[in-house]
Amino acid sequence: MALTEETIQDKIEIIGDFKHVQVRTATVIKRDGTEISRSFHRHVIAPDADTSNESTEVQAICNVVHTDAIKTAYAKHLENSEV
Amino acid sequence: MALTKVRGAGAEGLTLSTTDLKIDSGDLVFSTADKGVVLGATSNTDANTISDYEEGTWTPTVSTDSGGTTVVYSATYTKVGRFVNFGCYITWENNQGDNANEFRINGLPFTCASNYASGGFYITYSENSNMDSFSQGTVNNGTNYLVFRTLTGNLNSLKGNAVHDASFVSGVFHGTYHV
Numbered sequence: 001m002a003l004t005e006e007t008i009q010d011k012i013e014i015i016g017d018f019k020h021v022q023v024r025t026a027t028v029i030k031r032d033g034t035e036i037s038r039s040f041h042r043h044v045i046a047p048d049a050d051t052s053n054e055s056t057e058v059q060a061i062c063n064v065v066h067t068d069a070i071k072t073a074y075a076k077h078l079e080n081s082e083v
Numbered sequence: 084m085a086l087t088k089v090r091g092a093g094a095e096g097l098t099l100s101t102t103d104l105k106i107d108s109g110d111l112v113f114s115t116a117d118k119g120v121v122l123g124a125t126s127n128t129d130a131n132t133i134s135d136y137e138e139g140t141w142t143p144t145v146s147t148d149s150g151g152t153t154v155v156y157s158a159t160y161t162k163v164g165r166f167v168n169f170g171c172y173i174t175w176e177n178n179q180g181d182n183a184n185e186f187r188i189n190g191l192p193f194t195c196a197s198n199y200a201s202g203g204f205y206i207t208y209s210e211n212s213n214m215d216s217f218s219q220g221t222v223n224n225g226t227n228y229l230v231f232r233t234l235t236g237n238l239n240s241l242k243g244n245a246v247h248d249a250s251f252v253s254g255v256f257h258g259t260y261h262v
Contacts, residue, residue, distance in 0.1 A: 015193075015194045015262070016194050016196075016197055016225055017197050017225060018225055020194040020227065022192075022193060022194060024139070039139065039140075040137060040138070040139030040140070041139055041140045041141065041142070042139055042140075042141050042160070042192035042193065043141065043142060043190060043192070044190075044191065044192070044193065044194055044227040046194075046226070046227065074225075077225055078226070081223045081224070081225075081226065082185050082240060083237070083239060083240065
């Protein structure tokens with residue numbers, strides 16, 4: 001009997017006016033190749049976030065959707081929200 | 084009462100009758116993602132369809148880059164439809180507080196919806212903080228962080244120095260917002 005564990009980003013979504021990138025990371029446990037468990041961890045990348053520790057795929061998506069216009073709009077939104 | 088029993092490759096398990104649908108054991112699994120169950124309506128309307136449920140963990144971080152240590156003892160979420168319920172128990176160092184800017188706990192698992200009926204949280208336990216003067220806050224629309232707020236006046240957001248009272252601060256937070 002062989003138990004294996006793998007971690008995969010099984011869902012990457014672009015959400016809302018400010019193109020937040022939502023990433024779901026799944027930890028999959030398999031017994032002899034058959035999945036017996038899957039658990040999730042989530043994080044969100046805002047337009048002003050540091051993406052240096054993100055996966056290559058997520059970085060590529062952020063580079064496309066987090067344009068200067070989006071970053072400016074999000075910064076303005078945060079400024080207006082700070083009350 | 085008419086009964087139809089369905090047998091797949093394994094044991095007979097699904098029973099259809101004029102009144103109920105019963106599954107003897109196992110779960111109801113859709114082969115296509117984002118499909119759901121219509122409740123309280125006799126036609127397929129989005130507003131009556133529950134199509135998402137998820138449990139998981141998230142990683143809270145404190146809004147600063149001063150290099151202090153944040154310890155996460157627990158941080159979980161449950162998403163039911165559009166609503167996200169979350170909780171966390173964390174400890175962080177006082178020097179992580181940015182006294183010039185709004186104090187935030189970042190890292191919520193989903194982005195809050197972009198409307199003003201966004202979300203909120205309350206503090207159920209704390210040590211070494213000034214949280215006796217406030218016990219709640221908001222999840223602002225279009226963001227994924229918590230903002231602490233006073234209990235008086237316009238419920239303005241708090242800076243780091245208004246939150247901390249000692250070197251280490253700990254707190255347990257629970258809240259809800261929609262996406």
